[in-house]
Amino acid sequence: xxxxxxxxxxxxxxxxxxxxVFLTACATKAKGDKAPDFKLETLDGKTISFDDIRxxxxxxxxxxxxxxxxWATWCPPCMEAIPHLQKLQEKYExxxxxxxxxxxxxxxxxxxxxxxxxxLTYPLLVDSKGxxxxxxxxxxxxxxxxxxxEGKISAVxxxxxxxxxxxxxxxxxxxxx
Numbered sequence: 001x002x003x004x005x006x007x008x009x010x011x012x013x014x015x016x017x018x019x020x021v022f023l024t025a026c027a028t029k030a031k032g033d034k035a036p037d038f039k040l041e042t043l044d045g046k047t048i049s050f051d052d053i054r055x056x057x058x059x060x061x062x063x064x065x066x067x068x069x070x071w072a073t074w075c076p077p078c079m080e081a082i083p084h085l086q087k088l089q090e091k092y093e094x095x096x097x098x099x100x101x102x103x104x105x106x107x108x109x110x111x112x113x114x115x116x117x118x119x120l121t122y123p124l125l126v127d128s129k130g131x132x133x134x135x136x137x138x139x140x141x142x143x144x145x146x147x148x149x150e151g152k153i154s155a156v157x158x159x160x161x162x163x164x165x166x167x168x169x170x171x172x173x174x175x176x177x
Contacts, residue, residue: 031155035068035147036135040102040125043112048125054151056096065097065154065175066147067168070127070138073106073114077160078142082118084165088172089122095176096149098122104133104141144168148175 037050056062069085071078082101089099099122103111108126115124127133136145139158146155146168155171157164 031153033153035066035145035151035153036132038132038135040127040132043108043115043124043126048123053098053100053123054147058094059096062096063149063151065092065149065172066145067097067099067172068136068145068147069099069101070104070133070136070141070143070145071101072104072141073110075141079114081142081144081160081164082114082120084168086118086120086122087165088168089120091169092172092176093121097172097176100125102127102132104130104138146171146175 035050039047039049042048053066054063056064067085067088069078069081071081073079085099085101088097101120101122101124103124104127106126111124111126114120125132136143142160144155144157144164145153148154154175155167157167
C-alpha cells in the first residue's frame, strides 16, 4: 500500500513538472528579454525589419522606443485598443517613439480599410505566416510589447482593458526620459 502511494506521488510530481516545463515554453517573451528580430511586409508589399523600424528618422544614429501591437481585424478587443494606440502615437512620435501594428491572421485589404477608417498614422505590418507572432510567443490578441531603446522588452500586456492606455502611457513616458 505504501509503495503504491509513493508511486502515485512520484507520478503526480512528474506530471506537474512536465506541465511546468510546457507552460514555461509557451509563455510570452518576458520583460528584460532581447526583442526578437523580424522581417515583415508593409501594406504596400515592401519588406521591413525590426532594426529598420527601431531607427529614429528624427535623430540620426538613435533608436526609438517601440510599442508592438499584435492584433487581428476580426478581434473586437483589438479594434477597441486601436484608437488609444493612435493617441499614444500622436503624443510621443516626436519624442522617439512609434507604435507598430502587427496584423496576425488578417487580409491586407481589410487592414488597409481599418487604417483608412481609423486614420492610423503608425506603421501596420502583415504577419501572414505567423512567424513573428510565434517568435514573440503571442498567445492572446491583442498582445502589446513595449521595446526600449536598447531593443529589450520593457513590458508585455496580454488582452485589452480600459486602464491599459494609462499603463502604456506611463511606461512609454518613463522610457523616453
